[in-house]
Amino acid sequence: MPKPTDPALKASPWTDSDAKPYVRVEKLTKSFGEFKAVDDVSLNIYQGEIFCLLGASGCGKTTLLRMLGGFEKPSSGRIFIDGEDMTGVPPYERPVNMMFQSYALFPHMTVEQNVAFGLKQDRVAKAEIRERVATMLELVKLGGFAQRKPHQLSGGQKQRVALARSLVKRPKLLLLDEPLGALDKKLREHTQFELIGLQHRLGVTFVVVTHDQEEAMTLASRIGVMDHGEIVQSGTPSEIYEFPSSKFVADFIGSVNIFEGRLIEDEPAYVRIASPELGGIIHVGHGISAASDTVVWAAVRPEKINMSTEAPTATDNVARGAVQDIAYLGDLSIYLVKLPTGKVVRVTQPNTSRHAEAITWDQQVYLSWDDSSPVVVTR
Amino acid sequence: MNQRRSLFVITCIVFGYAFLYIPIFSMVVFSFNASKLVTVWDSANSPTLKWYHALLHNNEILDAAWISVKVALINACGAVILGTLAGFALARFARFRGRFVLSAMTTAPLVMPEVITGLSLLLLFVALEQAVGWPAGRGITTMTIAHMTFSMAYVTVVVQSRLATFDMSLEEAAMDLGARPLKVFFVITLPIVFPAVLSGWLLAFTLSWDDLVISSFTSGPGSSTLPMVVFSKVRLGVSPEINVLATITISVVTIIIVGVSLWMARSKRIATSPA
Numbered sequence: 001m002p003k004p005t006d007p008a009l010k011a012s013p014w015t016d017s018d019a020k021p022y023v024r025v026e027k028l029t030k031s032f033g034e035f036k037a038v039d040d041v042s043l044n045i046y047q048g049e050i051f052c053l054l055g056a057s058g059c060g061k062t063t064l065l066r067m068l069g070g071f072e073k074p075s076s077g078r079i080f081i082d083g084e085d086m087t088g089v090p091p092y093e094r095p096v097n098m099m100f101q102s103y104a105l106f107p108h109m110t111v112e113q114n115v116a117f118g119l120k121q122d123r124v125a126k127a128e129i130r131e132r133v134a135t136m137l138e139l140v141k142l143g144g145f146a147q148r149k150p151h152q153l154s155g156g157q158k159q160r161v162a163l164a165r166s167l168v169k170r171p172k173l174l175l176l177d178e179p180l181g182a183l184d185k186k187l188r189e190h191t192q193f194e195l196i197g198l199q200h201r202l203g204v205t206f207v208v209v210t211h212d213q214e215e216a217m218t219l220a221s222r223i224g225v226m227d228h229g230e231i232v233q234s235g236t237p238s239e240i241y242e243f244p245s246s247k248f249v250a251d252f253i254g255s256v257n258i259f260e261g262r263l264i265e266d267e268p269a270y271v272r273i274a275s276p277e278l279g280g281i282i283h284v285g286h287g288i289s290a291a292s293d294t295v296v297w298a299a300v301r302p303e304k305i306n307m308s309t310e311a312p313t314a315t316d317n318v319a320r321g322a323v324q325d326i327a328y329l330g331d332l333s334i335y336l337v338k339l340p341t342g343k344v345v346r347v348t349q350p351n352t353s354r355h356a357e358a359i360t361w362d363q364q365v366y367l368s369w370d371d372s373s374p375v376v377v378t379r
Numbered sequence: 380m381n382q383r384r385s386l387f388v389i390t391c392i393v394f395g396y397a398f399l400y401i402p403i404f405s406m407v408v409f410s411f412n413a414s415k416l417v418t419v420w421d422s423a424n425s426p427t428l429k430w431y432h433a434l435l436h437n438n439e440i441l442d443a444a445w446i447s448v449k450v451a452l453i454n455a456c457g458a459v460i461l462g463t464l465a466g467f468a469l470a471r472f473a474r475f476r477g478r479f480v481l482s483a484m485t486t487a488p489l490v491m492p493e494v495i496t497g498l499s500l501l502l503l504f505v506a507l508e509q510a511v512g513w514p515a516g517r518g519i520t521t522m523t524i525a526h527m528t529f530s531m532a533y534v535t536v537v538v539q540s541r542l543a544t545f546d547m548s549l550e551e552a553a554m555d556l557g558a559r560p561l562k563v564f565f566v567i568t569l570p571i572v573f574p575a576v577l578s579g580w581l582l583a584f585t586l587s588w589d590d591l592v593i594s595s596f597t598s599g600p601g602s603s604t605l606p607m608v609v610f611s612k613v614r615l616g617v618s619p620e621i622n623v624l625a626t627i628t629i630s631v632v633t634i635i636i637v638g639v640s641l642w643m644a645r646s647k648r649i650a651t652s653p654a
C-alpha cells in the first residue's frame with residue numbers, strides 16, 4: 001500500500017491523537033423527508049490521505065460527498081475543513097473541488113476552455129492560465145487535445161479532462177465520485193495507479209467514492225465502509241480486511257465463510273465456539289469481549305483454509321466435506337466444499353505447481369485452519 | 380405485403396403533402412399572373428412581375444408591414460426574456476409551494492380562446508387608462524404588451540422542457556470551480572439551452588406576425604398590422620397583390636426555417652452527445 005512520501009506527513013496520522021484532521025465531520029445527518037440518506041456520520045480525514053467511501057448502491061456515499069462539496073445542505077451536524085466551519089458555505093467559496101460521476105464537462109467549450117474555467121473565475125492572469133492549463137493537460141497526457149470539444153473524446157480521455165479541470169485550481173481537498181466508473185477493467189487499473197501517483201506529487205487530500213471494493217483496497221490509505229447512511233467501520237484496507245468489526249463488513253470486503261456459533265469457553269487467551277453449522281468447535285487464539293454463551297459469528301477467509309486429503313491431527317478448527325465445485329481462475333482456484341451439515345465452504349488455493357495432486361469433484365477432503373485465522377464478530 | 384404497405388405509405392405521403400402544399404403552390408403561381416382577377420390565368424401576358432411592382436408602391440401595405448415587424452420584434456425579445464425566466468423558475472425550483480398553480484397559469488394562454496384573451500386585455504387597458512392615465516389610447520404599445528402576454532407562455536413551455544433534460548451537474552461543476560449562480564446562468568446554462576431560447580424567439584415572432592384577433596382588440600387608429608390590412612382588403616375581394624405578399628412571406632419564412640434548422644441540428648448534435 002502506498003504511503004505518503006512527504007516527510008511532513010505522518011505515515012498514519014489517524015493513530016496520533018494530537019494530529020489535526022484536515023476534514024472533520026461531526027454528527028452529519030441528511031434526511032430526504034422521512035428517509036435518512038446519511039445518518040449521524042462522524043469522520044476525520046487527514047492531510048494527504050486517500051480516503052475511500054465504500055458501500056453498496058444507495059447507501060448514501062454520494063450524498064455525503066455532496067455535503068462536503070456544498071451541493072447538499074446537511075439536516076444537522078457540522079463540517080470543518082482546515083479548522084473552518086464550512087457547513088453553510090456555498091460551493092463557489094469552498095477550498096474544495098469535485099470530480100463528478102458524469103464528468104460534467106461543459107459541452108460548448110473546448111478541452112482547454114473547460115480546464116481554464118476555474119482559473120478564469122479567480123481572475124488569474126491570462127498568461128498564467130495558459131501556462132497552468134498546458135502543464136495540467138501534459139500531466140494527464142492530453143497535450144494534443146486542447147482544441148477538441150468533449151464530444152470528440154473517448155470515455156477515458158473525458159475522465160482525464162475532468163480530473164485536470166478539478167486539479168488545476170490546486171485544491172487542498174479533491175472529492176471524486178466514482179471517478180473510474182465509466183472505464184473498462186484494464187484502463188481502470190491503470191488509472192488507479194496514475195491517480196495515486198498524481199496524488200503523491202500534488203499532495204492533495206482525496207476523498208473517493210466507490211462501490212468497487214478492489215478499487216478501494218488499491219487506492220485508499222483508509223476506507224470508510226458505509227451501510228444505510230452510516231459509517232459502520234473505518235480503517236486501513238488491511239484492518240478492514242483482517243479485522244472486520246461486523247458480519248456486514250466481513251461479507252462486504254472480499255469473500256468470507258461465516259459460521260454461526262455459541263461461545264462455550266471464554267478465556268483471556270483464547271475462546272472456543274461450538275458451531276452447529278460447522279459441526280465442530282472453532283478455536284480462536286485470542287480473547288474477545290463478549291459474554292459467555294452468547295451467539296457469535298466466526299469469519300474465516302477462503303485463502304486461510306488448508307485443504308488436504310489426509311486427516312489433520314487437531315480436533316478443533318477442522319471439518320470434512322465433499323468438493324462440490326471447482327473454479328479455475330489461473331493464479332488460483334476456488335473450491336466449494338459441502339459439509340455434512342449442508343453448509344458450503346469456500347476455499348481458495350494458489351496454483352503454485354502445474355501438476356499438483358489434483359483434487360477433483362466429489363472427492364472427500366479435510367479443511368483446517370490456524371487458530372489465528374478466524375475473526376469473531378458479535379453483530 | 381411489405382410492397383403493399385410501402386405503397387400505402389407513399390399514397391399517404393403524397394395526399395398529405397398535396398393537401399398542405401397545393402394551395403401554397405397555386406398562390407405562388409398566381410402571384411405572377413397578369414390578370415386582375417385572381418382566379419383567371421391570363422396566359423397572354425403572364426408571367427409578369429407587375430403585381431410585385433404594385434405592392435412595393437402600396438403605402439398602406441408597406442406601413443402595415445413595418446408596424447407588424449416592429450411589434451413582432453419587440454414582442455419576441457420581451458417574450459423570450461420573460462418566458463426564459465419563467466421556464467427557468469418552473470424547471471428548477473421543482474418543489475416550491477404553488478409550483479403547480481404557477482405552471483398551470485403560465486400555460487393557460489395556450490388554451491384560452493383568443494377572443495377572450497383579446498377582450499380581457501382590451502378591458503384592462505381601458506380600465507388602466509381611466510385609473511392611472513396609462514396607456515394613453517390604444518396603439519403599438521398596447522398591442523405589443525398583449526402579444527407578449529400570450530407568446531411568453533409558448534416560450535416558457537419550450538424553455539422549461541429543454542431545461543427538464545438539462546444535466547444539473549454541469550451547473551454544479553461550474554459553481555464548484557468558483558462561478559457564482561448568476562454567472563453560471565449566463566456562461567453555462569444559457570449557451571447550452573440557447574437553441575431552445577432561439578426557437579422560443581422565432582415562435583414568439585411568428586405568433587405575433589400572424590396574429591389577427593388579439594391585435595384587432597388592442598390596436599388603435601393608425602396602428603393596423605399586416606394581417607389586419609390583408610383581412611380587410613380580402614373582404615372586398617382578393618387582389619393579386621395579396622398573392623405577391625403571401626409569396627414573399629413564404630419565401631422569407633422558408634429561408635429562415637431552413638437556416639435555423641440546419642444550425643440547430645448541428646448544435647444539438649454537440650449538446651446531446653454525452654459529455
Ligand SMILES: Nc1ncnc2c1ncn2[C@@H]1O[C@H](COP(=O)(O)OP(=O)(O)OP(=O)(O)O)[C@@H](O)[C@H]1O
Nearest residue numbers: 032036037055056057058059060061062063064211
Ligand atoms: N434528492 C433526493 N431526494 C430523495 N432521496 C434522495 C435524493 N438523493 C438521494 N436520495 C436517496 O438517498 C439514498 C442515498 O443516495 P446516494 O446517491 O447518496 O447513494 P450512493 O451511495 O451514492 O449510491 P450509488 O452507488 O448508486 O451512486 C438513496 O436511497 C437515494 O434514493
Ligand SMILES: [Mg+2]
Nearest residue numbers: 061062063177
Ligand atoms: Mg453515487
